Amino acid sequence: MPTLILTVAAINPPKPNGKKSKIIGTNNEAVYAFPDKAAKFTTGRSYEIDCSTSDYNGKTLNHLESFTEVEAVKAPAATLPSQGGGSAFRTPEQMFVSEILAAYIAAGRLEKPSMLLAATMEVRKVWHHTFGDTTFEASEAGRQAA
Numbered sequence: 001m002p003t004l005i006l007t008v009a010a011i012n013p014p015k016p017n018g019k020k021s022k023i024i025g026t027n028n029e030a031v032y033a034f035p036d037k038a039a040k041f042t043t044g045r046s047y048e049i050d051c052s053t054s055d056y057n058g059k060t061l062n063h064l065e066s067f068t069e070v071e072a073v074k075a076p077a078a079t080l081p082s083q084g085g086g087s088a089f090r091t092p093e094q095m096f097v098s099e100i101l102a103a104y105i106a107a108g109r110l111e112k113p114s115m116l117l118a119a120t121m122e123v124r125k126v127w128h129h130t131f132g133d134t135t136f137e138a139s140e141a142g143r144q145a146a
Contacts, residue, residue, distance in 0.1 A: 001050050001051065001052055001065060002050075002051055002053060002062070003048060003049065003050050003051075004029065004031075004048075004049050004051065004062070005046060005047070005048055005049075005070065006023070006025040006027075006029060006031060006046065006047050006049055007025055007026045007027075007044070007045070007046040007047075008023060008024070008025060008026075008041050008042065008043050008044065008045055008046075008047070009024050009025055009026045009028075009043065010023075010024045010043065011023050011024070011038055011041055011043065012024065013035065014035060019034065020032040020033055020034055020035075020038075020063075021033055021034070021035050021038035023038055023041055023064070026106075027106075028106065028107075028108055029062070030061075030062065031049055031051055031062045031063070031064050032061055032062065032063050032064065033063070033064035034064075037064055037067075038064075040067075041067075045069055046069070046070050046071065047067045047068065047069050047070060048067065048068050048070045049062075049064060049065075049066075049067045050065045050066045050067065051063055051064055051065055052065055092131075093124070093127050093131075096123070096127050096131075097120060097123045097124055097127065100123045100126075101116070101119060101120060101123060104119060
């Protein structure tokens, strides 16, 4: 029986005519459970889950057998770069694009690496359309007021 650590991102109710709720982790891993058991989970908390597995349409599904709440897995503390090196500078556009792409990947919206370039270009277009050149010029009304 597999055991996994899951930090709950969402809990979906059973589909129409379905029997089990779907508990989705922050890493997009899913566990199926009867609604009375799924109701005991809390979004944002981490659990050690014992599950059984089954195959359905070529996918392996995890089914809840038992669980216990555990302390959240903490990410390593960020370290500041030293004077002589460290991480490279990133522009606001680069940070915006990387955050959006990371969210798309986590949500399963970029399933194939070949989709990455097109998605990157589209997100960059959004940046330029929304923020464009961030140098502002005074309008005619602003110049007269000064």
